[in-house]
Amino acid sequence: MSMPSMGNVYLLGADSDIWETTDPAELVCLLPRRNESCIAGFTDQIVRWYHHAVGYRFKTPDPSGPHGDTVYYSHEGIKRACAVVGTVLGSLLLVGSIVVLYSVTSMEMRLATIGIFTGAFSLSLCLLTNGRMVEVFSAAAA
Numbered sequence: 201m202s203m204p205s206m207g208n209v210y211l212l213g214a215d216s217d218i219w220e221t222t223d224p225a226e227l228v229c230l231l232p233r234r235n236e237s238c239i240a241g242f243t244d245q246i247v248r249w250y251h252h253a254v255g256y257r258f259k260t261p262d263p264s265g266p267h268g269d270t271v272y273y274s275h276e277g278i279k280r281a282c283a284v285v286g287t288v289l290g291s292l293l294l295v296g297s298i299v300v301l302y303s304v305t306s307m308e309m310r311l312a313t314i315g316i317f318t319g320a321f322s323l324s325l326c327l328l329t330n331g332r333m334v335e336v337f338s339a340a341a342a
Contacts, residue, residue: 243282247273286328293321 251259251271259271297317304310322340325331331339 243278247278282328286324289324289328290321293317293324297321 247255251273255271255273259273261271297313300313300317301310304313318340322336325336325339329336
């Protein structure tokens with residue numbers, strides 16, 4: 201809602217005037233939305249970047265709608281895209297480490313490479329998944 205360049209963003213539906221008709225002190229969230237991963241906090245910036253880089257070519261505002269200059273991206277689609285990116289990145293790190301280890305001949309460099317790739321794999325699991333610490337540690341140890 202703070203980026204006018206993505207269109208005039210409005211609340212739609214029967215409760216679209218909730219901010220004007222209700223005392224803000226009476227608004228309560230009974231079950232707050234839980235972040236699926238650490239990257240979930242950056243989804244607004246990621247969607248904004250995606251829309252300005254690529255998305256405007258595929259999603260255009262619908263001028264016939266009540267708010268014709270607003271572009272919509274589904275929350276489920278964003279979650280699915282983050283899951284795909286996390287899975288591909290994790291797999292590439294595992295396969296990439298094998299390829300790099302094959303080409304390195306020095307034992308010291310091999311140990312350093314294993315440490316770097318294990319750290320990168322653990323970091324990607326922490327940032328891109330909602331796994332608990334024990335699950336991340338188990339995957340990195342394997």
